[in-house]
Amino acid sequence: MRPTDPKELKRKKGQGGRKDARADGRVRTVVVAPILDKKSGKGARGQGLDTPERSPQARLEEAVGLALAIDLDVRESGAVPIPQPKPATLFGTGKVEELAGVVRMEDAELVIVDHPLTPVQQRNLETAWNAKVLDRTGLILEIFGDARARGKGALQVELAHLVYQKSRLVRSWTHLERQRGGFGFLGGPGETQIETDRRLLSERIVNIRKELEQVRRTRALHRKSRRRVPYPAVALVGYTNAGKSTLFNTLTGAEVLAQDILFATLDPTIRRLALPNGSKAVVSDTVGFISDLPTTLIAAFRATLEEVQQADLILHVRDIADPASASQRADVNGVLADLGIDTEAEPDRLLEVWNKADLLDPVAREHAANEAARHGAILVSAVSGFGLDLLLTEIEGRLNRRRQTLEIAVQPQEGALSNWIYENCEVISRADLGEGVTSLRIRVAPEKRDRLARVAGAARLNSAAE
Template sequence: MADAHVTERAPTRAFVIHPDIDGAGGNRRAAESALEEAVALAEALPGVEIVGAQAVRLRNPSPGQLFSAGKLDEMAGLLAAAEAELVLIDGPVTPVQQRNLEKAWEVKILDRTGLILEIFADRARTREGVLQVELAALSYQRTRLVRAWTHLERQRGGLGFVGGPGETQIEADRRAIDEQMTRLRRQLERVVKTRTLHRASRAKVPYPIVALVGYTNAGKSTLFNRLTGAEVLAKDMLFATLDPTMRAIRLPGGRQIILSDTVGFISELPTELVAAFRATLEEVLEADLILHVRDISHPETEEQAADVAEILESLGVDEDVALIEIWNKIDALSPAIQQALRRADERTEGVQAVSALTGDGLDALQGAIESALEQVLDEPRAAEELRLDFSEGRRRAWLHEAGVVEAEEAAEGGHVIRVNWTARQRAAFEAL
């Protein structure tokens, strides 16, 4: 019989610090909002209990320990009082700073990049996602190899009498990481090739790709679930979705599309992660239409939108690609503001005000998607009459699935079907 007194491991007590650095280039957020987002990030980390949070003003960050000596002592008292075991610093921390802070505060330190990597590692589900996280983590870990103790000076691989001093422990570790990264890149290449084949097979369908993008926690997965009936993880949690999920859906006008839900963007996304997740975001690069989902109820929705635009640009998304801006979460606003937003979206081309949670505005959104795709694809349709034998059931089913059938009647030996389709749909049918 199992021990009834066995309990789950207690969560790690974590304290969140946002360094508010004077004159930080490109920092468009208020310290309070940045701290709030940092706490939300920390809450997305499993097995962690947030026991405190503070924005710390910094005029001149110390190269050795980030904070001044006085602030270091002050924070040490706060951390001890909160009984913190882990400190999450919302910003980059150099290996030397990390080592010195851990020694001064006697806690584990994790910076913004390390925190996001931990979350990504927990959330990644597909083989490609797991490999990308591992690769990014190794790249990050490689920069953490510092000479923390003198024993790292010890020699390996010989006595050092001949041919120089040999390699240090750090060099050996770095070489091992490099070899592991090379293996991961090879595995990732194979996975990406498989995805390329999947994309090629999808191109034969072929349905236009519509990609959902947006700041993390903007409601993309909730909207995806509403439109597709899928059950993608949709929580009020940053980075709830990491791997792109794709579903074929039919719009009210009959057109079928492939809808893709992608990882949420975030300000100051570490460069290692932008590079590592580029392949995951390829669906965005190949999209015929992008749906930019915004949490319009968020106090910094404009800043979040600017962050998304920057990341799309860094990914190489063509600025001419068709885009619909979705003002989501209108249900969180007062009725008066909701009415004002609806009037604004009627006057503003390419904007739709919706609530993915309640379904409000989704009919109009789907109509806007159809209209945008008609303009983007500019595919004229032609009417044609087909005769299919009874044995061609698969081809007949394809026509109905593609939504191109206008009329059908039984005939001797088969069916006479009148279709209205594009040249792309005709080519896909002939390839069956």
């Protein structure tokens, strides 16, 4: 076991090798990344989602990053090979005892196991280590609930937490008394009896599901109203911490939280985007994806990713300086597929943006630029601005590729037609033809072309060159 990054994971030792008492209120934590033998048939985390490109060290660093995202005091971390997972504890007996020694040495209150654990495994490990144990699912739920998820996604996140917690109610961890944000995995089970807890959880689950039905109905109305927006929609997606929010801020001049932590953005933000030749679009920044996303949170992602499902163009932002970028790409595409977005069936709808070019040396940057051109991607740096002009040009070209440019003369008595055009089409320019007649140069989406022909009359629509 060793810290992943000595600059971030500072060992806090006192006299005689003992650690100093916790003074800042942070939970002392040990992070363990189990590495399962592929021959076990369950993949690196038992979910079959990891790809060969992601190394054990990369998985460990990601697990530590998740812990730091909720300000845990990570005292020690390490990747632990598991030739054969044990039903009772996941780890073998010897490894459980070895890890117990690490927990005692670090005086840790919490052990994060970056792998799904059954309730039995979790309880057995807590008994063996005399510390609270949190698996990957619980940790991600804790991050989502740590005062970050708001709005429509919050109900789904709470529901996922309650379903997860219901089978794990135990009365073993009353010593973790500190109250904190999130859903309370790190704060003990509470004071009521287990039976009462389960009854209250069940009642809350029923109530949330009723609220979600109303949310779904409201969402349907929002989708209907979004279809009337005259500007095309662009959505940013990507692995967590790929730099989506920084790119979003640079392109739109917004001030969305952009930090070097996992899941810095959990609620979507929408802004208007001006394109080089006068076109306009609306662009949304969304939650970052992650490998082995708990199935209980897929629904929560749906709640926060409506903008992606409705977008005319999806920008897949990749951290091209990350050695695990290729496996992260596969993870993002997998989550998009779970959300019902088939990027292979609509290749023009997805544009890869290879971000963080500023972190590459000149030779690596030149190689990345050549590879990006070969794969139809755009190499950029959201920090330095490198490649952003090319990106905006490509965005405009792809959006306008689907939309037809037309000219129509509107008579002064056709106020209803004029209003419909402004509400449903992008008006590029207008010219006064005299006697109250106005010539409008417009772009119209394919799905609205037939409607415009019925409203205005097909004979009046004249194709116009860009």
